[in-house]
Amino acid sequence: MTQNTIHYSELGLVNTREMFAAAVDGGYAIPAYNFNNMEQLQAIITACVETASPVIVQVSSGARNYANAVMLRGLASGAVAMARQMGSQIPICLHLDHGDSFELCKSCIDAGFSSVMIDGSHLPYDENVAVTRQVVEYAHKFDVSVEGELGVLAGIEDEVQAERSTYTQPDEVEDFVGKTGVDSLAISIGTSHGAYKFKLAPGEEVPPLRFDILAEVEQRIPGFPIVLHGASSVVPEYVQLINQYGGNLDGAVGVPEEQLRRAANSAVCKINIDSDGRLAMTAKVREYLANNPSEFDPRKYLGAARAELVKLMKHKNEQVLGSAGKGC
Ligand code: G3H
Ligand code: 13P
Ligand code: ZN
Numbered sequence: 667m668t669q670n671t672i673h674y675s676e677l678g679l680v681n682t683r684e685m686f687a688a689a690v691d692g693g694y695a696i697p698a699y700n701f702n703n704m705e706q707l708q709a710i711i712t713a714c715v716e717t718a719s720p721v722i723v724q725v726s727s728g729a730r731n732y733a734n735a736v737m738l739r740g741l742a743s744g745a746v747a748m749a750r751q752m753g754s755q756i757p758i759c760l761h762l763d764h765g766d767s768f769e770l771c772k773s774c775i776d777a778g779f780s781s782v783m784i785d786g787s788h789l790p791y792d793e794n795v796a797v798t799r800q801v802v803e804y805a806h807k808f809d810v811s812v813e814g815e816l817g818v819l820a821g822i823e824d825e826v827q828a829e830r831s832t833y834t835q836p837d838e839v840e841d842f843v844g845k846t847g848v849d850s851l852a853i854s855i856g857t858s859h860g861a862y863k864f865k866l867a868p869g870e871e872v873p874p875l876r877f878d879i880l881a882e883v884e885q886r887i888p889g890f891p892i893v894l895h896g897a898s899s900v901v902p903e904y905v906q907l908i909n910q911y912g913g914n915l916d917g918a919v920g921v922p923e924e925q926l927r928r929a930a931n932s933a934v935c936k937i938n939i940d941s942d943g944r945l946a947m948t949a950k951v952r953e954y955l956a957n958n959p960s961e962f963d964p965r966k967y968l969g970a971a972r973a974e975l976v977k978l979m980k981h982k983n984e985q986v987l988g989s990a991g992k993g994c
Contacts, residue, residue, distance in 0.1 A: 670776075674760065695894075695987045699724065700729065705947075705975075714749075717983040720989060726764055738777075784798050791842075798814040813849065819859055820859075839853075856874075894936070904946050904949040947974070
């Protein structure tokens with residue numbers, strides 16, 4: 667690292683090693699919440715401190731561009747300081763979500779991230795192995811954790827758009843983990859990114875995730891930390907509020923909570939949630955502005971959105987992921 671770089675330990679952050687080991691052992695999952703701005707990060711920290719949950723705060727490259735890389739580092743160290751000021755010692759990891767190149771991962775590691783994802787899932791297998799290995803070699807010099815991915819989720823993965831998902835092939839996982847040295851593996855078992863995860867005919871139920879694939883993966887790499895992307899429930903109350911107050915999200919549907927509970931109980935030890943936070947914020951901003959048409963103070967409508975985010979994340983930690991109480 668050069669003089670302009672900083673190690674995550676100086677920001678009070680931790681990598682994923684201990685939190686994943688405890689989560690795999692304990693049959694729960696660490697929440698990985700995406701953020702782009704201060705209000706979202708304040709909500710994540712408040713919810714996780716109040717539920718004593720370990721937490722991964724994660725940013726996509728789009729979020730990094732939006733927030734500015736230097737500002738982001740300030741936000742992350744502010745998040746740790748805020749948790750400590752609240753009297754909490756919960757472990758906090760700063761993670762790059764869907765890194766798409768070695769250069770981006772290196773830049774985040776140099777800027778103080780304690781974990782990075784290198785997503786080579788859309789590449790031919792050997793290229794995925796090669797770029798993932800390259801990131802691992804650099805990251806591990808600084809004790810930074812690395813998440814790789816096998817199998818492609820349908821939907822938008824940052825700038826990468828996949829039309830259809832390709833499930834993870836269990837017979838590749840052992841080789842991939844062995845050759846790359848990754849610390850965790852994201853798999854594709856039927857989830858997808860965004861608010862439209864399943865196309866359902868009227869009255870049709872959400873199909874179950876491919877727990878058979880997950881079980882086979884677990885058999886081949888016992889105890890290895892598995893990551894589930896695209897894990898928002900697309901909370902119906904928020905979709906309904908958004909539509910009620912001028913939005914149009916017809917047909918939005920997510921992963922039912924009982925399926926996420928089942929996943930959290932298995933080797934899945936990191937569950938990624940972004941869309942639910944976006945929906946909660948949008949619902950509350952729309953509701954607030956519709957009910958208070960003469961209000962123009964951003965603290966009012968963003969404050970309403972932030973309060974709802976806290977409620978949502980506490981619910982997830984306590985009732986879905988099982989991470990509440992595991993952070994101290
Ligand atoms: O998996 C993608 C995350 O939801 C991040 O989305 O690239 O729009 O920030 P974004
Ligand atoms: P959702 O769109 O289901 O929230 O998934 C988020 C995610 O996987 C971020 O990497
Ligand atoms: Zn994702």
